[in-house]
Amino acid sequence: MTTPTKTDARSGLTVTALTKVLSNRTIVENFELDVAAGELVALLGPSGCGKTTTLRMMAGFLQPDTGSVSIGGIDVTDKGPDKRPSAMVFQNYALWPHLTVFKNVAFPLSIKRVPRAEITERVMAALETVNLAHHAHSRPAHISGGEQQRAALARAIVQRPDLLLLDEPLSNLDAKLRVKVREEIRDIQQRLGITTVMVTHDQDEAMAISDRVAVMNAGRIEQVSTPTELYANPRTLFVASFIGSMNVLPAPTLFESASLSHVPNAAPDAAADTSSSGTSTDDPPAEAWAVRPEDVLFEPGSGARRAGATPVEVRRVLPHGHFSELVLNAGGAEVRSVAGGVPPAVGDHGTVTLNNVRHYVDGVLVDGRARTARVLAGVKA
Ligand SMILES: Nc1ncnc2c1ncn2[C@@H]1O[C@H](COP(=O)(O)OP(=O)(O)OP(=O)(O)O)[C@@H](O)[C@H]1O
Structure with missing residues (x-):
């Protein structure tokens, strides 16, 4: 693998007092989190505790009722996803089935009207980073689940985001592949130095690749610590x-x-x-x-x-x-x-x-x- 898509982005994330009520139920309550530049923090918690809702507010797909989101010191709370320096990988990858891997990865650059030559260069570099250049002209249905996951990751990093948001990125893979791909994600994240927040309900996954883990319960953070500290000193x-x-x-x-x-x-x-x-x-x-x-x-x-x-x-x-x-x-x-x-x-x-x-x-x-x-x-x- 090569690292031609390395970004210079070293921006951190600051989330303060985030609250979201949906259908008269408080789903996220007074959520506070600081993620340092280049750090990978996992949001870990049981099903329904509000992880995805929180991530969607970080990405700008959902407006919080209260609180703020800052990326690189700039308040982006009122900005939509396309106006934020962040990119999200969805749980189901959300690849277009009728487009090749290349065109899927090129998509976010095309809509930003990046010049064609630059698109080709950046897409191929992103595909090389995730080790998928040989499948540039394949359709999603003709590559494996792990390769689809990597295509979705390439589509995120091709945007050179300051903040990478991953929503259960490994949940569609079998157990053995999950372990392999999570290490690949960690490797790419560290080489590119991208500040990353990853949602997961799998504690092994969170503990294995994160710098710190934020444990959520019923819409609130219970503890944010390194994996070792969480295990040794649960508060x-x-x-x-x-x-x-x-x-x-x-x-x-x-x-x-x-x-x-x-x-x-x-x-x-x-x-x-x-x-x-x-x-x-x-x-x-x-x-x-x-x-x-x-x-x-x-x-x-x-x-x-x-x-x-x-x-x-x-x-x-x-x-x-x-x-x-x-x-x-x-x-x-x-x-x-x-x-x-x-x-x-x-x-x-x-x-x-x-x-x-x-x-x-x-x-x-x-x-x-x-x-x-x-x-x-x-x-x-
Ligand atoms: N648009 C909505 N309207 C009402 N309730 C919602 C809405 N979206 C999510 N919820 C509820 O909010 C709660 C938290 O959902 P969320 O998807 O954030 O949880 P999660 O921790 O990511 O769970 P999982 O691990 O199962 O994906 C759930 O009880 C869900 O039913």
């Missing part, structure tokens, strides 16, 4: 549960008993549900403890019980190749753990102790280190 229970897998346990019982075996039966639902996504607008529990499966340390054998450890029975073993997920029964509560190497068998007995327990009150991480220490001391004592 809300929603983020803790949405990013990766998490055991959520009711705090007071755990605190008082210092033992998972006393967690009431209400816990399994919360624990089992945590890896799934959904529009969680329900009020969070008043108090909860969250523990990653890798921090639930399983030790096989029912013989010499570790002091303070909780006895468990292996209920299910879910192989993932290089590790297995263990679903454990801790006195009626379901707790998830992980095992490397040869996993235990269903029905085996063992014990667990907990590391890195996080304490949430009303869904927000509190400075619970003292209590956490006491709980851990209790567990390990």
Whole structure:
């Protein structure tokens, strides 16, 4: 691949207090985001949380009720999509089926009356950037889904936008291709240095290629952080549960008993549900403890019980190749753990102790280190 379409654009995006009400329902509420020049930020959240609505307001396809959008320090809130220095790649690619790849990519330049020779040069350069020059004269129906996605990307970058907006760009591709194409997108985005916002509901995708991830829930941003920070320090229970897998346990019982075996039966639902996504607008529990499966340390054998450890029975073993997920029964509560190497068998007995327990009150991480220490001391004592 070559980089002849490299832009000089190093403009950032600033979005302030964006709100949108549709059909009497607040879809986006007080949305604030700064994206630095050349940065890729993913908008991640469950279906229906308002990601696409937000992106459409950034692109100018939808007017916000309140708030502003600035690109490169210039307020573009009142400008339509064609008057903004941004380009959008749509979820379904929106390629014209009767036009060749070349003509599809040339389209936005044609309507801006760019001279023909320049169009040819820029289109071929964009197609080379996405490695699709050999399909310049193919129709969309005659190229693969991944190639169609790259044609749509070429049609965006040919415009040399300051801001690239991607709406679920990989959702029509199969799992293996998604991984390949997302790396290609990241590579192109970094080489061209284009400020980019990408909508996705796929946390792996968001975490794998973004500089930062903005987690949305019910029209609001819950947390904007680097992927590593999001996983390590989720500031809300929603983020803790949405990013990766998490055991959520009711705090007071755990605190008082210092033992998972006393967690009431209400816990399994919360624990089992945590890896799934959904529009969680329900009020969070008043108090909860969250523990990653890798921090639930399983030790096989029912013989010499570790002091303070909780006895468990292996209920299910879910192989993932290089590790297995263990679903454990801790006195009626379901707790998830992980095992490397040869996993235990269903029905085996063992014990667990907990590391890195996080304490949430009303869904927000509190400075619970003292209590956490006491709980851990209790567990390990
Ligand atoms: N024109 C509209 N009128 C009324 N409601 C709308 C309109 N457009 C979107 N909505 C509603 O706004 C909510 C958010 O939609 P949006 O497409 O922004 O969500 P999303 O997070 O991108 O979801 P998904 O991941 O499923 O695409 C949804 O409940 C949707 O039904």
